[in-house]
Amino acid sequence: MSRIGVAFDKARADGRAVLVGCMPAGFPTVKGSIAAMTAMVEAGVDVIEVEIPYSDPVMDGPVIQKASDIALAGGVRTADTLRIIEAVAATGAPVVTMTYWNPIERYGVDVFARDLAAAGGTGLITPDLIPDEAAEWLAASDAHGLDRTFLVSPSSTDARVAMTVENCRGFVYATAVMGVTGARARTSDAAPTLVSRVRAVTDLPVGVGLGVGTGAQASTVAGYADGVIVGSALVRCVLDAPSEAEGLAALRTLSAELAEGVRNPAR
Amino acid sequence: MSADALAPVAGSQPDSAGHFGRFGGRFVPEALVAALDELDGAWRTAIADESFQAEFGALLRDYAGTPSLLYEARRFSAKIGARVLLKREDLNHTGAHKVRNVLGQALLTKRMGKTRVIAETGAGQHGVATATAAALFDLECVVYMGEVDTERQALNVARMRMLGATVVPVTTGSRTLKDAMNEAMRDWVANVDETHYLIGTAAGPHPFPAMVRDFVRGIGDEARQQCLDLTGALPDAVTACVGGGSNALGIFHAFVPDEDVRLYGFEAGGDGVTTSRHAASITGGSAGVLHGARTYVLQDADGQTLESHSISAGLDYPGVGPEHAWLHDTGRASYLPVTDAEAMAAFELLCRTEGIIPAIESAHALAGTVTLAPKLAAELGREPTIVVNLSGRGDKDVHTAGDYFGILDKEH
Numbered sequence: 001m002s003r004i005g006v007a008f009d010k011a012r013a014d015g016r017a018v019l020v021g022c023m024p025a026g027f028p029t030v031k032g033s034i035a036a037m038t039a040m041v042e043a044g045v046d047v048i049e050v051e052i053p054y055s056d057p058v059m060d061g062p063v064i065q066k067a068s069d070i071a072l073a074g075g076v077r078t079a080d081t082l083r084i085i086e087a088v089a090a091t092g093a094p095v096v097t098m099t100y101w102n103p104i105e106r107y108g109v110d111v112f113a114r115d116l117a118a119a120g121g122t123g124l125i126t127p128d129l130i131p132d133e134a135a136e137w138l139a140a141s142d143a144h145g146l147d148r149t150f151l152v153s154p155s156s157t158d159a160r161v162a163m164t165v166e167n168c169r170g171f172v173y174a175t176a177v178m179g180v181t182g183a184r185a186r187t188s189d190a191a192p193t194l195v196s197r198v199r200a201v202t203d204l205p206v207g208v209g210l211g212v213g214t215g216a217q218a219s220t221v222a223g224y225a226d227g228v229i230v231g232s233a234l235v236r237c238v239l240d241a242p243s244e245a246e247g248l249a250a251l252r253t254l255s256a257e258l259a260e261g262v263r264n265p266a267r
Numbered sequence: 268m269s270a271d272a273l274a275p276v277a278g279s280q281p282d283s284a285g286h287f288g289r290f291g292g293r294f295v296p297e298a299l300v301a302a303l304d305e306l307d308g309a310w311r312t313a314i315a316d317e318s319f320q321a322e323f324g325a326l327l328r329d330y331a332g333t334p335s336l337l338y339e340a341r342r343f344s345a346k347i348g349a350r351v352l353l354k355r356e357d358l359n360h361t362g363a364h365k366v367r368n369v370l371g372q373a374l375l376t377k378r379m380g381k382t383r384v385i386a387e388t389g390a391g392q393h394g395v396a397t398a399t400a401a402a403l404f405d406l407e408c409v410v411y412m413g414e415v416d417t418e419r420q421a422l423n424v425a426r427m428r429m430l431g432a433t434v435v436p437v438t439t440g441s442r443t444l445k446d447a448m449n450e451a452m453r454d455w456v457a458n459v460d461e462t463h464y465l466i467g468t469a470a471g472p473h474p475f476p477a478m479v480r481d482f483v484r485g486i487g488d489e490a491r492q493q494c495l496d497l498t499g500a501l502p503d504a505v506t507a508c509v510g511g512g513s514n515a516l517g518i519f520h521a522f523v524p525d526e527d528v529r530l531y532g533f534e535a536g537g538d539g540v541t542t543s544r545h546a547a548s549i550t551g552g553s554a555g556v557l558h559g560a561r562t563y564v565l566q567d568a569d570g571q572t573l574e575s576h577s578i579s580a581g582l583d584y585p586g587v588g589p590e591h592a593w594l595h596d597t598g599r600a601s602y603l604p605v606t607d608a609e610a611m612a613a614f615e616l617l618c619r620t621e622g623i624i625p626a627i628e629s630a631h632a633l634a635g636t637v638t639l640a641p642k643l644a645a646e647l648g649r650e651p652t653i654v655v656n657l658s659g660r661g662d663k664d665v666h667t668a669g670d671y672f673g674i675l676d677k678e679h
Contacts, residue, residue, distance in 0.1 A: 055440065055571040056557065058452040059296045065439060078569050101294055102556040106570030128294050128556075132284065153298035155459065160300060178298055179457035 002147045003094040003122050004170040007046055008205035008226050017222035017262040020207055021045035021255060022098060022231035024053050025084045026076025027067040028238060028247075034087045036238055036251055041093045043252040044259025048088050049125065049229065052081050052099040059100075059127040061182030063232040067239055078107050082119045089120030096149065096170070098125040104137075113140035123147025123170050131167035138167065149173050149207075152198060154190040162201045171205040171227060172198050181210060182232045192224045218261030228262050279523045279590070285473020285560075287593035293472040294556045295452075302459045307474040309379050314481065319378075323371055323482075330403070331359050331366045333485060337493035337654070342620035343633075349640035350652040352502065354490045354518060356659060357625065363659030364483055364514045365396040369465060371482030373400035376463040383407040383462040387451040389416055389444035389510070390581030390628065391423025392659055393467030398432035400465075408432040411450045413443035416580045423663050441574040444584045448558050468511025469588035472559030476588050483517030490654050491521045498652055503643060504529040507656040508631040509602065510546065510582035512591045514658035519600060529601070529643075532591060533635030535577035536604030546575035548587040549595050549602040562589040578607040578667065579627040581659075609634040611671055614661070626659030627667060633657075 011018045021040045027033050037048050053068035053076055060068070081097075089095045097116060104112050104124075116124070123146040129137060131150055141148045147170025152161050155178060165172055176191035191208050198206045207227030212218055214233070221228045237254055241247030285291045293303060313319040327333045336355040344351045356364040376384055384406050388394030394410040401408035410427055414436040417424050427434050440446035448471075455464040469479040487505075494502050505522050507515035509532035522528045537545035545551055548563045555564035557572060565573040565585035575585040594600035610627060613634035617625050625633060636655050643651040661668065669675040 056445065056449050058449050058558075059456065061453075062439075069440075072571060102564070102566070102572075103570040105556060106566065106568070127296055128559075130293065130295070130297055130300060133292050133294055151297045153296070153301075155298055155301040157301065160297070164297065175296075175298060177457075178459060180453050 002170045004047060004096060004147055005205070007094050008171060011046065012226060017225060017265060018046045018205070018207070018227040019044065019218065019259050019262045020047040020049050020227050020229040021234050022049035022051055022229065023235060024051045024064060024067045024071050025081040026053055026071035026074060028070055028244070029074055030076060030080050030084060032244060034084055035248060037088045038091055039248045039252050040234065040255045041091045043255035045093070045255050047094045047096060049096050049098050049231070050081065050085050050088065052078060052097060052103050054100040054103055057100060059180055061180040061232060063235050063239060064181050067235045078103050082115050085116065085121045086119040094122050095120065096122050096125060096147065098127065101126060101129040109136045110140045110143065113144040113146055117144040117146055121146070123149060125149040125173055127151060131164055134167065141169070151175055152194065154178055154194050158197065161197055165198060165202045165204065168204055171207050172202065173229070174198060174206050174208050174225070176208050176210045176212070179210060191221065195225050215257035215261035218258045219264050219266045222262040222265035223267045228258070230258055279520065281473065281477050285477065287590045288596060289554070290561050290589035290592040291473060291476060292561055293559060294561065295472045295559045296456055298456050299459065299472070302455070303472055303474065305379060306375070309375050310474055310478045313375060313378060319374065323374055326370045327367060327485065331370060333359060333367070334489040335359055337490055337497060339497065340621050343617055346616060346620055347637045347640045348644055348650065349636070350650055351636065352494060352497065352652065352654045353657045354486060354654060355657055356486060356514065357623070357629070357657050361392070361396045361399050362662060363392045363396065363626065364486055364517055365393050365467060366399070367485055367517070368467065368479050368482045368513060369396040369400040372463065372465045373404045373406065376406060376465070377404055379463065381461055381463045383409070383458070384465045385409045385411065385451050385454050385462055386465045386467060387411045387444065387447035388467060389413070389447070389583055390579065391416070391420040391427065391663060392581060394432070394434070395423050395426045395430070397465050397467070398427040398430035401432060402430045409454065410434050411437050411447040411454070413437050413441070413447045415442040416444065419667060420580055420663060444580070445572065445575070452558070468513040469516045469590060470511045470558060470560060470562070470586060476560065476590055479513050480516040480520060480590060483513050484520040486514065486517035486656060487519060487521030490518055494654055500652070501525055501528050502654045503647060503651040504531055504639065504653045506531040506533065506632050506636045506639065506653060508582060508628045508658060509534050509587060509591060510584050510628065511586070512588040514656050516588060516590055518654070518656040519594070523599060530594070530599065531635060531639060532600055532602045533605045533631045534602055535579060535582035535631060536606040537576040539606055540604045544576035545604065546577040546583050546585065547604040548585060549591065550604045552585070554592070557586040560589045562592045563587050578610065578671070579631065581626065581628040582631065603635060605631045605634045611668070613637055614668060615672070624661035624665070625657055626661050627664045629656070629658045
């Protein structure tokens with residue numbers, strides 16, 4: 001079983017959900033992003049999602065896009081991302097990579113899979129790669145023992161949910177809302193329905209992302225999903241902080257609040 | 268239009284998933300797949316429906332003003348040593364070929380029961396065309412435009428607003444067409460239930476490339492027949508400018524089976540393809556994924572999209588429609604770069620010889636034709652006949668051109 005699967009199984013046995021925290025690689029700097037992700041692990045984030053910064057992130061809202069732009073302007077390269085993954089994996093937390101497809105295609109799909117596995121990464125979340133176009137990635141992830149997380153959406157038909165889940169390994173990413181990344185005032189009404197539609201066709205754990213930003217929201221989502229995925233709210237801690245130290249402090253506080261939330265699912 | 272005017276031309280159809288060889292497809296968030304499937308279904312049903320064809324044909328004729336003329340540009344021809352026939356898409360309502368595409372997609376929007384259209388625009392021609400169709404069909408309209416482009420195309424921004432559209436200046440990234448497309452995609456992901464994303468060129472995820480081409484293919488269908496009527500033969504070459512590539516595909520498509528007719532797409536070479544300032548995705552780019560499809564893209568070694576440059580806002584885009592990528596790979600069409608300076612020289616030549624102010628986009632096609640003419644003449648041993656797609660008129664570019672030539676009255 002994948003390391004992500006182990007983390008989900010353990011949490012399930014404890015009657016709680018897994019907290020997945022996302023941060024762009026190289027934001028605000030390579031060193032700073034390792035410090036940020038390490039702080040998140042220390043404060044209770046179970047799984048770290050390292051996003052490879054990309055110039056045209058169509059699924060991201062303004063907060064993550066701005067962080068990615070800062071990383072890219074700072075000169076971060078795909079090779080740096082692999083070093084960051086290696087450093088974060090050394091904390092012991094499972095590390096999953098979120099990436100738009102072109103950087104992987106450009107790096108070389110099989111070569112990237114090999115290097116990601118060597119760096120200790122568990123697999124990829126691919127927001128703009130659907131299984132329909134993923135033949136090369138399916139082969140490479142099989143060859144190198146990596147997980148693959150495709151997204152399902154409230155608009156997905158039952159047939160597409162089944163097909164997508166069939167191609168997933170590790171966990172399934174259910175997008176809670178029709179929209180892009182970014183914390184929202186209310187969690188989604190569509191998400192519980194989507195999670196139950198996924199559960200009808202698989203035993204794989206289901207993580208819910210998009211729009212979660214507070215401990216209370218994490219608790220709500222933990223009430224019906226196996227994983228709670230938080231990005232923008234964590235990124236904003238670093239983005240809005242007047243200094244790196246204050247950013248890390250804010251990140252620890254929010255991570256702990258979210259970790260508390262997933263440990264107390266609202267049922 | 269005839270009943271088969273939207274029927275497929277053999278040999279240039281994508282597979283059922285929208286692949287032109289190794290290009291095309293769908294590289295999009297899963298949230299959009301249902302909308303793309305809905306659009307694909309609506310489009311396929313519509314093009315097989317005679318009432319849709321009749322409605323589209325009537326709009327093209329009575330509202331857009333097509334068939335556009337095929338005009339023999341005798342004074343321009345004499346200067347360059349070729350018989351040049353201009354396909355006058357600049358005479359269409361809203362001033363460019365793009366009105367054909369927006370009328371087709373607006374009709375589909377109505378058929379799908381959606382009430383809102385969004386669009387991205389560079390030069391503003393597609394934005395103006397979309398705002399026009401939205402007004403005509405009583406649809407809410409939001410147009411995303413890079414902040415840089417809103418400044419260099421202020422007149423078109425005003426036009427869109429007059430027509431009732433909301434223009435949103437995009438301040439992310441390079442603040443040009445590429446970023447406007449990202450922003451429109453984000454809007455679409457969030458509002459897909461009531462919104463149709465009216466993409467302005469033959470790019471993006473399936474079915475947009477094939478669908479947009481089919482809505483604009485009347486350009487080539489008309490030009491082919493008009494050329495036969497006028498000269499008694501097919502042309503030796505057909506030329507067009509290529510940004511995303513809708514006008515080029517529109518005129519190429521009917522000629523694809525005519526193997527003796529050479530097809531030339533002229534890309535925006537900016538300061539030159541050996542510099543970092545150009546927008547020639549095929550000549551100076553490499554295969555990659557951008558905005559929902561695999562195609563040729565300007566990108567760095569890490570797959571990050573590079574900023575493009577062209578004096579023409581409408582060609583200033585770091586990708587190209589996937590069918591062009593495929594026509595390039597198969598060798599059926601040739602793609603060559605034209606620099607800003609070459610385009611502006613041809614712009615001036617057409618103004619002075621024919622009394623026609625072309626869009627700077629179209630000036631790229633004219634400039635490429637100027638270079639092509641003597642080579643083709645030498646090869647054929649006679650004066651070649653070349654059909655040039657004059658895809659748009661230059662009203663919107665008067666400020667840019669006036670600035671380039673240093674003829675603006677500084678007090679105004």
